[in-house]
Amino acid sequence: MTTTAITDQGSATGARAGATTGNAPPARRLRRGPGTGGGPAGERTPRWQIYLPLGLYLLFTLVPFYWMLLFALRPAGSTSLVPWPATATHFDKVWNDLGFAVFFRNSLLVGVASLVMTTAVALAGGYALARFRFRGRNGFMLALLCSQFIPGALMLVPLFEIFRELALVNSLWSVVIAETVFQLPLSLILISGFIRNVPAELEEAAWVDGCGRFRAFCAVVLPLLRPGLIAVGSFAFVHSWNHFLFALMFLSSQEKYTIPVGLNYTIGAESVDLGALAAGGVVAAVPVVIVFAFIQKWLIAGFSAGAVKG
Amino acid sequence: MALAVAKEPRGTGRRRAGGPARLPYLLISPAVLLMLGFLAYPMISVLYYSLRHYNVTKPWRNGFAGLDNFSALLADDLFWQSLVFSAQWVGTEVSLQLALGLALALIVNQTFVGRGISRALVFSPWAVSGVLTTTIWMLLYNPSTGVSRYLADAGVGSYGTSVLSDPGTVFWAAVLAELWRGVPFFAILILADLQSIPRDLYEAASVDGAGRMRQFLHITLPHLKDAIVLSTLLRAVWEFNNVDLLYTLTGGGPAGATTTLPLYVANTGIHGHDFGYASALTTVAFVILLFCSILYLRLSKFGGDR
Numbered sequence: 001m002t003t004t005a006i007t008d009q010g011s012a013t014g015a016r017a018g019a020t021t022g023n024a025p026p027a028r029r030l031r032r033g034p035g036t037g038g039g040p041a042g043e044r045t046p047r048w049q050i051y052l053p054l055g056l057y058l059l060f061t062l063v064p065f066y067w068m069l070l071f072a073l074r075p076a077g078s079t080s081l082v083p084w085p086a087t088a089t090h091f092d093k094v095w096n097d098l099g100f101a102v103f104f105r106n107s108l109l110v111g112v113a114s115l116v117m118t119t120a121v122a123l124a125g126g127y128a129l130a131r132f133r134f135r136g137r138n139g140f141m142l143a144l145l146c147s148q149f150i151p152g153a154l155m156l157v158p159l160f161e162i163f164r165e166l167a168l169v170n171s172l173w174s175v176v177i178a179e180t181v182f183q184l185p186l187s188l189i190l191i192s193g194f195i196r197n198v199p200a201e202l203e204e205a206a207w208v209d210g211c212g213r214f215r216a217f218c219a220v221v222l223p224l225l226r227p228g229l230i231a232v233g234s235f236a237f238v239h240s241w242n243h244f245l246f247a248l249m250f251l252s253s254q255e256k257y258t259i260p261v262g263l264n265y266t267i268g269a270e271s272v273d274l275g276a277l278a279a280g281g282v283v284a285a286v287p288v289v290i291v292f293a294f295i296q297k298w299l300i301a302g303f304s305a306g307a308v309k310g
Numbered sequence: 311m312a313l314a315v316a317k318e319p320r321g322t323g324r325r326r327a328g329g330p331a332r333l334p335y336l337l338i339s340p341a342v343l344l345m346l347g348f349l350a351y352p353m354i355s356v357l358y359y360s361l362r363h364y365n366v367t368k369p370w371r372n373g374f375a376g377l378d379n380f381s382a383l384l385a386d387d388l389f390w391q392s393l394v395f396s397a398q399w400v401g402t403e404v405s406l407q408l409a410l411g412l413a414l415a416l417i418v419n420q421t422f423v424g425r426g427i428s429r430a431l432v433f434s435p436w437a438v439s440g441v442l443t444t445t446i447w448m449l450l451y452n453p454s455t456g457v458s459r460y461l462a463d464a465g466v467g468s469y470g471t472s473v474l475s476d477p478g479t480v481f482w483a484a485v486l487a488e489l490w491r492g493v494p495f496f497a498i499l500i501l502a503d504l505q506s507i508p509r510d511l512y513e514a515a516s517v518d519g520a521g522r523m524r525q526f527l528h529i530t531l532p533h534l535k536d537a538i539v540l541s542t543l544l545r546a547v548w549e550f551n552n553v554d555l556l557y558t559l560t561g562g563g564p565a566g567a568t569t570t571l572p573l574y575v576a577n578t579g580i581h582g583h584d585f586g587y588a589s590a591l592t593t594v595a596f597v598i599l600l601f602c603s604i605l606y607l608r609l610s611k612f613g614g615d616r
Contacts, residue, residue, distance in 0.1 A: 045522075050422050054432075057414060061432050064446045064490060067457075071449050081460070125341035132334035140338065147349055148544070149599035151551035153572045154592035157359070157585050158352035181348040184341055213333075242439025244554045249580070260441040264558055267445060274449060281445040285438060292437035293430045296498075303502035 071278030090279035103262040111241040114179040118236040126191030144185040174250040179240035194228030231302030234295045259284045359589035366583045379590035392574040411496025436494035440554020447487040477567045503537035
């Protein structure tokens with residue numbers, strides 16, 4: 001009896017709380033800090049029940065990273081488990097001899113270009129989906145969903161032919177376009193969710209003050225969308241920084257390779273230089289892991305505002 | 311009153327922006343054009359190729375094939391093997407990732423010293439790619455310098471063990487590597503949803519004398535249901551479609567033991583140059599996934615008015 005009451009109350013207040021969270025300025029939501037969403041109330045969780053599993057999981061997460069750093073920093077032939085004295089020879093080799101300086105620049109270009117394209121196109125489209133009822137809207141939403149089920153690997157042949165027609169094979173643009181297209185459906189769904197969470201009344205109030213739709217959007221909606229945009233943009237960047245198959249298939253000359261492709265060739269080399277491979281891995285990991293460390297708070301806030309509530 | 315006032319400027323806003331009818335179409339057109347050109351059109355060409363013999367190494371055979379590709383597919387042991395492995399791979403990965411992700415989210419949702427840094431650290435593999443995951447785990451699995459060597463030094467196991475070339479261990483070796491970067495995805499989505507559960511629910515429940523287990527079963531789980539359904543289906547599709555890790559870690563081997571359907575397609579189309587047959591495989595894969603998408607639509611009631 002009691003339990004049913006709890007569950008009913010749960011869904012009712014849950015929905016209401018979801019709405020209020022959406023309306024609150026994102027900055028406030030981020031600063032909720034400890035206390036909110038803590039575990040069940042009542043007796044405190046015993047500390048060991050937190051630290052023991054967390055410690056084990058941290059070990060699982062960090063040992064692989066440590067192993068890569070170890071190989072990247074210790075001299076070739078060493079079997080020490082501590083990378084000391086450290087050497088920079090592996091980094092020197094991958095960065096200068098194996099061309100990772102060029103791959104790094106290419107990856108950065110692809111990552112930033114797809115971030116900008118994905119976010120801009122999804123922002124415009126997401127606004128239309130969130131604020132207007134128009135003919136074809138439901139059909140488009142259905143297409144967005146179905147597109148989630150098109151495997152990128154399976155589209156390689158026709159995409160390759162399209163890019164050959166457009167004379168974009170072996171151009172970084174082919175990768176940027178392919179990454180953007182495959183990022184778009186999810187980004188559109190996410191951004192339209194974020195925009196729906198910004199009350200239309202706020203925009204209408206700005207119209208009263210004499211703003212046009214565009215100015216009202218920039219002044220009122222955009223600042224509130226910041227966590228959502230960070231989430232979507234970082235998703236697009238990390239995804240295209242990491243993604244391998246399109247770059248592998250569409251880029252043929254070595255000066256166009258992105259980092260994952262460069263890494264793949266290092267893995268497949270006749271005699272694998274494990275130190276160089278590990279150093280290449282560190283070069284590949286550092287930008288995304290740093291980006292991620294900074295944005296993970298926004299990412300969680302962004303998801304709790306938009307994604308899960310669809 | 312305020313709302314009534316707000317109605318009128320809405321009209322002017324629309325007029326300035328080019329009329330209420332055209333604006334949404336204008337806004338959505340870049341997305342539609344990109345998706346028509348680079349998703350819909352390629353998808354249709356795949357359907358078209360699947361009905362043709364199309365092999366660049368055997369051009370004399372090229373031409374209309376009818377359903378030949380599809381009947382060949384039904385008799386193809388490798389196709390069935392890859393389909394079974396796909397199911398095994400997706401099932402194992404997704405269920406383990408969900409279980410671990412849920413546990414991890416519940417832990418880092420508590421208040422404790424070092425929570426911020428722990429979250430950043432345990433979620434960090436999410437940012438890591440398939441090829442990078444491969445790089446890292448190849449270093450760990452390396453038979454002469456990897457973890458097994460140090461274990462053998464310490465008297466556990468034997469020297470020269472290569473988990474990636476033994477058909478008995480390669481599956482779990484790949485599963486572990488993929489878990490490493492897949493669990494954070496679930497943990498992040500579930501944590502996001504956990505944070506929207508109002509705290510007073512738990513306080514009310516605890517006043518009523520519900521223990522922590524009952525609070526979890528009757529408040530937390532029902533609240534998380536939608537997030538779990540959504541993220542599980544999304545992740546299942548991604549695990550099915552993702553080729554990066556298996557392509558670079560095992561190459562689908564040894565002896566096809568870790569070939570998923572998309573990997574089989576990539577091998578047939580790109581290395582075997584048999585685009586017609588690869589397209590037929592693609593079509594079948596898409597139909598299977600579309601079935602999942604319908605399930606997804608029904609379960610999440612997506613796209614309707616909330």
